Amino acid sequence: MGKQTKMSGSHFGGEWTKQKLYIIDHYLGAYSTALKNQRVKRIYVDGFAGSGKTELKIKGESDYSGALFQIDDGIPQENEDSSIIDGSALLSLKYDFDEYYFLELDISRIEALKANIEREYPYKMKQVHFINGDCNQTLIEVLSKITKYDRCLMFLDPYALELKWETLEVISRCGVVDLWYLFPLSMVRLLDKSREISKGNRDKVSSILGTEDWYDKLFIKSSQMSLFGEDTFTRVPYEDILKYIKERFSTIFPYVSPDSKVLRNEAKNSPMFLLSFMMTNKSPRAQALAAKLVKDIIRKTEKL
Numbered sequence: 001m002g003k004q005t006k007m008s009g010s011h012f013g014g015e016w017t018k019q020k021l022y023i024i025d026h027y028l029g030a031y032s033t034a035l036k037n038q039r040v041k042r043i044y045v046d047g048f049a050g051s052g053k054t055e056l057k058i059k060g061e062s063d064y065s066g067a068l069f070q071i072d073d074g075i076p077q078e079n080e081d082s083s084i085i086d087g088s089a090l091l092s093l094k095y096d097f098d099e100y101y102f103l104e105l106d107i108s109r110i111e112a113l114k115a116n117i118e119r120e121y122p123y124k125m126k127q128v129h130f131i132n133g134d135c136n137q138t139l140i141e142v143l144s145k146i147t148k149y150d151r152c153l154m155f156l157d158p159y160a161l162e163l164k165w166e167t168l169e170v171i172s173r174c175g176v177v178d179l180w181y182l183f184p185l186s187m188v189r190l191l192d193k194s195r196e197i198s199k200g201n202r203d204k205v206s207s208i209l210g211t212e213d214w215y216d217k218l219f220i221k222s223s224q225m226s227l228f229g230e231d232t233f234t235r236v237p238y239e240d241i242l243k244y245i246k247e248r249f250s251t252i253f254p255y256v257s258p259d260s261k262v263l264r265n266e267a268k269n270s271p272m273f274l275l276s277f278m279m280t281n282k283s284p285r286a287q288a289l290a291a292k293l294v295k296d297i298i299r300k301t302e303k304l
Contacts, residue, residue, distance in 0.1 A: 016263035032095035047156040049102035051112035165210030172252040253278040
């Protein structure tokens with residue numbers, strides 16, 4: 001499986017960061033409340049946990065528009081242009097889970113996360129597992145410990161194109177997972193509008209979509225031919241790309257919410273991520289409850 005970058009969990013952001021964390025925070029609360037009186041082990045897994053803190057721009061917004069392969073080994077530092085807020089890992093500790101698994105490639109971020117938890121939630125340290133390594137590998141180890149009698153809420157927030165499709169397939173076979181996946185729309189930047197894409201970039205796109213048929217489905221033949229009489233192609237509209245991505249999720253997950261959130265860079269209004277919800281639980285009742293909850297939470301983000 002491919003190498004994960006050390007920029008797991010962006011340490012800077014703007015309005016899109018607040019929207020992302022709003023959705024995760026509210027689902028965490030509703031999920032823990034729903035399972036409060038059930039005799040199950042409640043597990044939270046954060047696949048790209050970072051340091052537990054996120055730098056939020058105050059003046060303007062970061063010009064970040066979705067990285068492909070950028071690496072950053074710093075820890076968020078507050079200054080006059082930014083403030084530091086809790087990321088998903090620390091937010092999860094507000095709620096009642098029996099075990100927390102925080103996965104992170106960068107050891108310095110794990111140490112920072114550990115220090116943050118020891119300071120803010122010392123009474124939960126015995127419930128927390130810190131795992132250093134590539135999420136594509138360490139997540140499989142975590143999933144092997146989850147049984148059909150457990151319930152797991154998982155958040156995967158890769159910074160770039162780290163998460164492999166094979167990892168999603170392993171998750172889909174664990175029947176007790178509610179998953180929020182922040183899919184990197186930076187992938188679209190690799191889809192040259194003329195379909196002139198290098199083999200290396202084609203392989204990268206295929207690795208996160210789990211197929212090579214996107215090359216035919218995300219491009220349409222143009223009515224005009226090239227100067228040499230060859231067929232030319234153009235990329236399908238953005239909405240069709242989003243639809244295709246969600247259709248790919250539906251090939252392995254029993255339920256994929258029709259309600260998702262495109263997170264955009266406020267400065268440029270460019271799409272950065274697609275925050276999608278999916279379940280491995282096949283129960284129609286469980287799916288219906290989750291569907292309503294997800295719809296309500298995402299709708300409220302429009303008013304932020």
